[in-house]
Amino acid sequence: MNQADVAWMLVATALVLLMTPALAFFYGGLVRSKNALNTMMMSFVALGVVGIMWALVGYSLAFAPGGALVGNLSRALLRNVGLEPQGSIPHVLFMSYQGTFAIITAALISGAIVERMRFSAYMLFIALWAVVVYAPVAHWVWGGGWLAGLGALDFAGGTVVHVNAGVAALVAAMVLGPRKDFARQAFLPHNVPFTLLGAGLLWFGWFGFNAGSALAASPSAALAFTTTFLAPMGTLVVWTLLDITRNQRVTAVGGATAIVVGLVAITPAAGFISPMSAIALGAIAAVPSYYALLWRVRTRLDDSLDVVAAHGLGGTVGALLTGVFAEKAWNTTTDGLLFGNPAQLGIQAIAVLAAVVYSGAGTFALLKLVALVVPLRAQATEEGLGMDVSQHGEEAYAEGEGAILVLPDRVLSTGASVLATEGGHA
Amino acid sequence: MKLVIAVVRPDRLGAVLEELFRSEVQGVTINRVQGHGGERDQVETYRGTTVKMELSEKVRLEIGVSDHFVEPTVQAILRGARTGEVGDGKIFVVPVEKVFRIRTGEEDQAAVTPVTVGAPG
Numbered sequence: 001m002n003q004a005d006v007a008w009m010l011v012a013t014a015l016v017l018l019m020t021p022a023l024a025f026f027y028g029g030l031v032r033s034k035n036a037l038n039t040m041m042m043s044f045v046a047l048g049v050v051g052i053m054w055a056l057v058g059y060s061l062a063f064a065p066g067g068a069l070v071g072n073l074s075r076a077l078l079r080n081v082g083l084e085p086q087g088s089i090p091h092v093l094f095m096s097y098q099g100t101f102a103i104i105t106a107a108l109i110s111g112a113i114v115e116r117m118r119f120s121a122y123m124l125f126i127a128l129w130a131v132v133v134y135a136p137v138a139h140w141v142w143g144g145g146w147l148a149g150l151g152a153l154d155f156a157g158g159t160v161v162h163v164n165a166g167v168a169a170l171v172a173a174m175v176l177g178p179r180k181d182f183a184r185q186a187f188l189p190h191n192v193p194f195t196l197l198g199a200g201l202l203w204f205g206w207f208g209f210n211a212g213s214a215l216a217a218s219p220s221a222a223l224a225f226t227t228t229f230l231a232p233m234g235t236l237v238v239w240t241l242l243d244i245t246r247n248q249r250v251t252a253v254g255g256a257t258a259i260v261v262g263l264v265a266i267t268p269a270a271g272f273i274s275p276m277s278a279i280a281l282g283a284i285a286a287v288p289s290y291y292a293l294l295w296r297v298r299t300r301l302d303d304s305l306d307v308v309a310a311h312g313l314g315g316t317v318g319a320l321l322t323g324v325f326a327e328k329a330w331n332t333t334t335d336g337l338l339f340g341n342p343a344q345l346g347i348q349a350i351a352v353l354a355a356v357v358y359s360g361a362g363t364f365a366l367l368k369l370v371a372l373v374v375p376l377r378a379q380a381t382e383e384g385l386g387m388d389v390s391q392h393g394e395e396a397y398a399e400g401e402g403a404i405l406v407l408p409d410r411v412l413s414t415g416a417s418v419l420a421t422e423g424g425h426a
Numbered sequence: 427m428k429l430v431i432a433v434v435r436p437d438r439l440g441a442v443l444e445e446l447f448r449s450e451v452q453g454v455t456i457n458r459v460q461g462h463g464g465e466r467d468q469v470e471t472y473r474g475t476t477v478k479m480e481l482s483e484k485v486r487l488e489i490g491v492s493d494h495f496v497e498p499t500v501q502a503i504l505r506g507a508r509t510g511e512v513g514d515g516k517i518f519v520v521p522v523e524k525v526f527r528i529r530t531g532e533e534d535q536a537a538v539t540p541v542t543v544g545a546p547g
Contacts, residue, residue, distance in 0.1 A: 034437075185440045381511060384437040393470045401460055402481025406469070 002088040008217035009089045009097055015208025016100035020047055020107050022205055026198025026256065027111050030305050033190040034386025035115045036396035042110035042122060049123050050106045050130045054099040061135035063098065068146035070136045087215050097212060105161045106130050111305035112169035116179050116383050119391040121374045125366060129168065133362040137164050137355055152351035153326055153334060153344070155224060156213035158268025158319040163355045166312020168363040169303060175367045178302030180380050192252050199256035203232060206263045210270040223330060224270035227278035228263065234282030235262030242290050261289045261310050265318035269325060272334065277325035285317045316352050323348035427522040427538055428496050430489040433461060434507040434515040439485045442506030449502040451495065452540045455488045465513030484515060490525055490538045
């Protein structure tokens with residue numbers, strides 16, 4: 001046990017947990033005001049259901065000893081997860097830290113299905129997804145599974161988190177179908193400052209995500225911290241230049257998106273590449289995601305908040321470029337294509353492909369399963385009224401005009417009778 | 427001349443405008459308003475405080491038209507705003523005594539006739 005490691009990992013865990021509320025703001029700002037709470041709650045509720053599923057079975061399937069494909073149930077209900085060291089930190093802390101990853105990965109998917117998915121169906125879906133899809137993929141890469149054996153590099157979850165969530169988002173958007181007014185009405189973001197706030201907080205939390213993935217207060221954590229600092233800067237600069245060449249204006253939503261794309265792309269590479277390579281990686285990653293966004297809006301795919309372009313594509317580019325820029329001088333274990341080891345790029349491609357296939361199939365099956373229990377979509381009238389009122393019975397921006405207090409001992413029928421009652425006629 | 431006043435659901439506004447433009451009705455003013463019609467009240471709960479929202483969000487459109495444009499305008503709004511559920515709104519057609527176009531000082535019929543596209547000003 002190393003006390004510096006314990007201290008850093010306590011902080012890192014809190015930082016990663018903060019990313020889920022940050023994601024709520026990032027996504028919440030991008031939707032229409034009548035769906036703001038619903039969208040933000042899709043992230044917040046993952047803190048509950050996914051976190052609990054993680055403690056019950058998810059952690060065990062991901063990190064308990066087992067086969068090449070999945071862990072066994074020896075750590076289910078947190079049995080044998082105590083204060084003993086796991087690496088150089090207490091086992092309970094390791095479990096908590098990994099739990100924050102499961103939560104945000106499930107929450108990321110929500111961006112593809114906002115403004116239309118029934119909330120109960122969504123909760124059931126992410127609870128199952130965290131166990132059936134996330135936990136095995138985490139086991140493959142970090143729990144001693146087959147991708148780890150193959151030598152695939154994924155420092156903080158480019159494949160496990162971002163490719164995984166991106167593909168799940170693609171499948172979910174296709175299974176649910178587009179929003180009812182898709183391609184007939186413009187859906188404008190209702191609060192771009194929220195989105196910028198969310199992007200900023202995500203970056204802050206991401207230092208815990210990437211540098212924490214060193215699982216120690218070590219030079220490797222410092223390298224991951226530095227690359228997480230630099231790569232999104234490269235993405236942001238290239239993105240703004242692309243914006244300028246395309247329509248002479250730098251957009252705020254574009255800037256917020258660029259930061260997330262850069263963070264996603266550096267995630268698998270964070271502790272494996274040099275700082276200058278991180279800038280290059282971030283800069284390169286801007287291009288495919290930028291054009292994927294432009295292309296997507298011309299299709300019938302209603303991946304509403306572009307999870308596929310940002311996380312699926314950004315994660316894929318990051319995972320592949322990890323196989324290009326990895327440098328033994330910085331990570332002590334593996335070189336990439338640029339440093340004389342082209343085979344690494346192939347291994348990276350296999351890891352991405354495996355995540356794509358498994359996540360795609362698993363997500364599809366789970367959505368079909370959930371649909372047997374509860375309809376996936378809200379009714380069209382509920383969608384029209386807005387998901388805040390129809391799913392939650394709350395409004396994000398209630399004015400309070402015309403709101404009549406319902407007292408527990410009185411059943412009120414119409415507005416007229418209420419006014420009569422309160423006027424003293426009762 | 428007539429003033430067509432319509433109160434419609436906010437989420438039908440896009441469809442109504444689309445129908446109006448398709449019917450070549452170009453001059454329109456809109457307001458976000460709150461009102462109470464026959465629809466069922468929405469119940470909301472905030473930390474144990476339950477309230478009934480007696481007023482629901484609507485959009486009010488005002489369109490000044492010449493007499494022969496009343497019918498196409500009304501039909502366009504009906505097509506765009508109707509969902510078949512209680513709460514679709516109302517259309518009122520009221521007579522107008524006088525209309526002025528501020529830019530030119532034109533009156534009445536001339537003031538509510540749209541300027542042809544491409545004309546200066």
